[in-house]
Amino acid sequence: MRCGIRRGRLLSGALTAILLTSGCGGASRGNANGVAHDRSPSASASVPHALPSDGALPLDPAVQGDATAFARAVLTIVWSVDGARDRTDQDPYLRAVPYFTPVYAAEVKRRQGTPLDERWRTHRVRMRLTLKQVPVEDDTLIEDTPTRATREFLLTAQGIGEDDWRAAMVRQVAYVFLARPRTGQPWRVSRIGTNND
Template identity: 35%
Template sequence: MTAPGRPPRVALLAALACAVSACGVGHRAAPEATSPSPTAAISSPAPATTSSAVPRGLPDLSRLDERDATAVSKAALTLMWTVDSAIDHGQQDAYQRATPLLDSVYKAVIADEGGGGIPGQWSRHRAYAKVRLTRQIVQGDVPADTPKLAHRQWRIDVTPTGRDGWKDAPVHATAFVTLRRDGPDDPWRVSAVGTT
């Protein structure tokens, strides 16, 4: 488990890389991860055929309550972890879909790190990452939410799923999300994500 304040640089699909037994697509952690709290959600993109398409099943950002730290953290993680070999060149494409929910510092971290490529096995099966998030109680010595700072913790289950019926073993991770905002009426933005 990643301790709050410790800067983990874990790759998501580096975790998936092990499960997919090809090369994974990498999920980045934040410059600084702090703990969080619990709920459940499922996202599974439907087939897409063009490179300009966006996976279906992703959160609708136009309907997102950006004053709800839990909703923002869940939407950001879903976007970051939903990689689709039919339309994405790599993990970076998924991260780019999440940038509206990230603060400027974390956007720069994402841009600097790049992303892993799509595993060949995924491409052969036109696979996507079927993502399920379950909110958890924040573990460890983490301060309570304030009007400008919040922490959330999620269990992430990712199942590589091919459009031809192929499935690989699910990959599991825990994500610690730190969110910040300027004032109590401003929207929450993700400022760090750490994974174990």
């Protein structure tokens, strides 16, 4: 059983931690301009490496109908920090608002963002993210129903600048809670949390 998730907290607390962590140069090279995704057989959908500059990534209706693909896509959006355009840790969340339930969207919009560390802007940092779906092992979470679902991912994230400057790596379990009014309608995110909240 996994313990420690607090469903009342936003994932952005974990995101804030990585954005305020000092980085270091060097180490291994990576794609500093995009987001790396899990290509394992468990991945039911891929998400483009770059998000559009004008808002939320338009998600295909088929993705919105698949709980796993949808959870992966929205988690990718909220962790896709871009030091060249984002000013706070709230900005990626605001891009994902169209995919939240009305209650969660209102909660996110009320939240005050934390400014990005100036180094993220100076180095034009993009988040490199890997998501690996793992079985939901917390027995306090309800099993999937036609209108409720929970997806759990092992999340590894690191901010990497265009000049290869690197922030500290974060590794944690992220939970995505999903809801929809009835079968056949698109899923929406009702909460995102981590085991570190």
